[in-house]
Amino acid sequence: MNPQNIKNRDNNKTDTDDELSDHMQLDNLAFEIDAFIKERHSVRAYLPKRVEKKLIQTVLRTARSAPSGANLQPGKFHVLTGASLLELVNALQEAHKCDRPIVEEYSYFPKPMPAHLKARQRAAGYALYESLNIGRRDIEKRKAQFARNYAFFDAPVGIVVTIERAMGKGCFMDLGNTLMTLLLSAKAHGLSTSGLGALANYADLVHSVLNLPADEMVVCGIAMGYCDESAPENNVKTTRIELEEYTSFRGFD
């Protein structure tokens, strides 16, 4: 991106994004940043290539630059690789294989899930399974693919994200800001990622393997590493709902 390419914009413009892009060069920094953000996607197969600790530290410092209410900066990141990651993966995979009871420390999804959200969840799942040629009724293969969550999708780096138990819902939102900043910084440095909410299903196990302090709650995991471009599951592009479905504009006309 070249900051020299930034062009002045008429502040009163009401054009659509498309019309705007006609007006502006494609190399415009703002559009490059937009495109960069939209290009990020979850990666579920990685190359067996080591990630330098210094690089991860850089990404985590950038992630921490995310804004948070009263600058509380909630959340912690426990970064695992090598034998430390393997120990957690072995424990998680065993738990999944043995149908260990799920111990969630917080509720991620609404219960029950309303139909319109269930449809979005299904669409994302089907897109992944279709990319892998797994039929909708092929329960065994679906289960095997789900088990890959508990191997951090073979990523060389696994991050366990926790939050102080006393934190309120706003602090979860702030941690989300930090997570997204982490995903984008990782991408900027050539790394790929996937969130791993499935990790929280075995929060008690994660606690005991990592010997986490009792006042930390396991929120999710993050798989991080270099993308295996040849893996079909990494070419899935999820869709998003239309702007009109999630926005309202007032006083513009």
Ligand SMILES: Cc1cc2nc3c(=O)[nH]c(=O)nc-3n(C[C@H](O)[C@H](O)[C@H](O)COP(=O)(O)O)c2cc1C
């Ligand atoms: C906090 C968080 C947790 C997630 N947990 C999982 C997970 O457990 N397993 C999985 O395969 N994907 C997981 N994802 C990835 C989402 O399914 C994915 O972000 C979503 O379908 C949109 O696709 P995209 O990331 O490719 O744009 C998670 C994403 C986030 C942000």
